[in-house]
Amino acid sequence: MANPSPMVPERLQKFIDRFARFPAVGPRLATRLAFYLAHLDAPALAEVVDAVSGLATLDRCPRCSFPKARTADRCAVCTDAARDRGTIALVERETDLISIERTRQFRGTYFLVGELPERGTLTPELRARLDGLKKLIDTELGGRATELVVAVGLNALGDLFASVVAQELKGRAEKITRIGRGIPTGGEIEFADEETLGSALKRRS
């Protein structure tokens, strides 16, 4: 499915080209989706268009960077008065945050650091994110968090990132922890089952 075919109507090809660039999609799935959607009736296709265009009503939470409705000041977790603001879990991806929420074992808040750099070095983007976290701690927690939970993958990149966090933020947190080794080493947060992830959160150290 790699090259455009003269058989394929232009608007169908345009869809394929655009969707093939999405993460984990590629040309074959994009082609399959294109034909599936092309055969939906008008109201069903309108529903899909609405589902996509509805994402324009979102932006990022100014505190943790998780998506929120543009009309809300903060995301649901950062708004929730019952959450422990002094305890902040650093996560790579939004899907990691959702996995942790689902365990119901964590009552702190989050901070999205984004994908860890390939080489583990402190890129300008990551430095900016950590500077944002420092600022959050300084303005909201009087310069000292209760706990920073480095909730990233238990692999070499995650280890490197944890040591960067330890170095950069050691004066700004009573303790800096990682989630417990209940997760198989080398594994990703996103793919852990709820029980394993929940117990790893309880035994954080």
Place this chain on the structure above:
Amino acid sequence: MANPSPMVPERLQKFIDRFARFPAVGPRLATRLAFYLAHLDAPALAEVVDAVSGLATLDRCPRCSFPKARTADRCAVCTDAARDRGTIALVERETDLISIERTRQFRGTYFLVGELPERGTLTPELRARLDGLKKLIDTELGGRATELVVAVGLNALGDLFASVVAQELKGRAEKITRIGRGIPTGGEIEFADEETLGSALKRRS
């Protein structure tokens, strides 16, 4: 990612619920796409919305059922005067048609029969499709096609379908063939490489 999380903004959840129902997508990929798209800037998201809504400008070719621009009378193959209209390949899916086109070994036209029924029986939908093919042969080819190429998977369902076609259309075609056994038995047209598929088309019997 199976259940909605109260963390997730409503419009993001709506996208996930809708996209998770697409073929070969599911909740995990839908969630990943949702966050990816939520972080696109406004012009990039508008481009995606346009790519989806552009599919509303398509309908099906009245001759072969492949998608075409609504403004065109027929699809590109059925419009092409250089194609041999008397030779018609029966394909299950649009992606099979694209795979065959890509080999440049077939100069006939197509007829989309749709997914073969699970039990190989002649469902009302499939019967209606075959009746449509008979009508095409009667009105356009004076009641007799040069060749019908049953270009469906070389598996049990495909064998059953080929025998149904042989029975239903034997009076309306000089020969009814299947593509050559260059494709591994049990394999699907869609996943064949171009060379194998091309040689299978040449050696059809």
